[in-house]
Amino acid sequence: MSYQTLRTQYATLLKQFLKSTKEFDVLTTIPPDHSASETLYVLDSSFNPPTLAHLRIASTALQATPKPRPRLLLLLATQNADKPSKPASFEDRLAMMELFARDLRAHLATTPAFADTASSSEFELPVESLPLIDIGVTKKPYFVDKAAAIEGSDRYPVALEQVHLTGFDTLVRIFDPKYYPPHHTLGPLVPFLEKHRLRVTMRPGDAWGEREEQLAFLDALARGDRDAEGGRREWAQRIQLVEGRKPKEQNVSSTRAREALHSAPRDLDWLVPDLVRQYILSEEAYPRSEGGTAKV
Numbered sequence: 105m106s107y108q109t110l111r112t113q114y115a116t117l118l119k120q121f122l123k124s125t126k127e128f129d130v131l132t133t134i135p136p137d138h139s140a141s142e143t144l145y146v147l148d149s150s151f152n153p154p155t156l157a158h159l160r161i162a163s164t165a166l167q168a169t170p171k172p173r174p175r176l177l178l179l180l181a182t183q184n185a186d187k188p189s190k191p192a193s194f195e196d197r198l199a200m201m202e203l204f205a206r207d208l209r210a211h212l213a214t215t216p217a218f219a220d221t222a223s224s225s226e227f228e229l230p231v232e233s234l235p236l237i238d239i240g241v242t243k244k245p246y247f248v249d250k251a252a253a254i255e256g257s258d259r260y261p262v263a264l265e266q267v268h269l270t271g272f273d274t275l276v277r278i279f280d281p282k283y284y285p286p287h288h289t290l291g292p293l294v295p296f297l298e299k300h301r302l303r304v305t306m307r308p309g310d311a312w313g314e315r316e317e318q319l320a321f322l323d324a325l326a327r328g329d330r331d332a333e334g335g336r337r338e339w340a341q342r343i344q345l346v347e348g349r350k351p352k353e354q355n356v357s358s359t360r361a362r363e364a365l366h367s368a369p370r371d372l373d374w375l376v377p378d379l380v381r382q383y384i385l386s387e388e389a390y391p392r393s394e395g396g397t398a399k400v
């Protein structure tokens with residue numbers, strides 16, 4: 105399928121979704137298969153563009169529980185909690201999400217956890233053990249509402265546990281009462297964390313503190329330091345912190361990939377997966393004039 109066809113297909117599906125009263129929908133499943141899973145991993149992102157950090161976050165989670173066959177939802181919110189949606193269009197991002205899904209499945213097929221599939225090299229066939237990947241959209245910017253919209257849709261069994269895959273910076277924002285008017289407490293997290301989980305990849309660096317500081321976040325929650333804001337100690341059991349980049353590894357982000365596109369395109373090799381790289385190099389999803397370096 106050409107890039108143009110892929111984009112047009114997503115533009116049409118997105119238009120239908122935005123016109124509907126639905127708060128969440130799945131636009132595509134790769135491969136098109138609807139068998140049941142016990143856990144739904146959810147990677148919510150701006151996918152602007154999808155990076156190798158996103159690939160690592162998703163692949164390590166899926167490899168940790170290869171059986172029964174896990175399912176992954178790549179979720180794009182048409183509204184962000186803080187920022188306007190620029191510069192890549194939503195249809196470009198959805199096209200890149202599909203390419204990312206293919207990159208991810210190709211990567212997983214080479215890993216020991218999914219070795220039986222790797223040996224068949226038929227990872228595009230419906231009958232195999234690689235995870236199913238859904239491309240979904242939601243109108244909701246906050247995690248508590250995204251989770252409820254997924255539960256309330258008829259796309260998955262109601263009881264399905266969701267494991268939201270985030271980075272540490274996003275965990276901090278999920279726990280910021282400023283997002284929960286009118287009372288500005290952590291109360292709205294109660295139904296979310298009673299039923300679902302968070303798998304959080306550490307993101308050491310200036311803005312969010314070093315590894316030890318990030319580990320201390322959960323200790324503080326478990327000790328009751330967030331009780332006064334409506335937090336609950338038992339939530340620490342529902343949140344798993346996992347290692348991120350090693351100290352000597354480069355810091356990968358979508359911002360960095362957008363910058364590299366215009367200033368150092370060879371850096372895209374270690375910033376984004378293959379099919380995504382080919383797409384952004386050929387499709388001008390980030391025109392220089394629109395500020396490819398802008399943080400969006």
Ligand SMILES: Nc1ncnc2c1ncn2[C@@H]1O[C@H](COP(=O)(O)OP(=O)(O)OP(=O)(O)O)[C@@H](O)[C@H]1O
Pocket residue numbers: 148149150151152155157158161269270271272273274305306307348349355356357358359360399400
């Ligand atoms: N290098 C990384 N390490 C850990 N978590 C990451 C990393 N990159 C992205 N994430 C997490 O993936 C999720 C989606 O990321 P998002 O789309 O905001 O990417 P980003 O690279 O931070 O984007 P941008 O640079 O445009 O702000 C967020 O929860 C974010 O914390």
Ligand SMILES: NC(=O)c1ccc[n+]([C@@H]2O[C@H](COP(=O)(O)O)[C@@H](O)[C@H]2O)c1
Pocket residue numbers: 148149150181183184185186187245246247248274277278279280283400
């Ligand atoms: N309290 C929350 O649930 C909360 C806070 C900030 C961002 N978000 C969401 O996290 C996702 C990632 O955000 P950024 O693209 O700004 O890193 C977006 O979908 C955004 O809307 C949720």
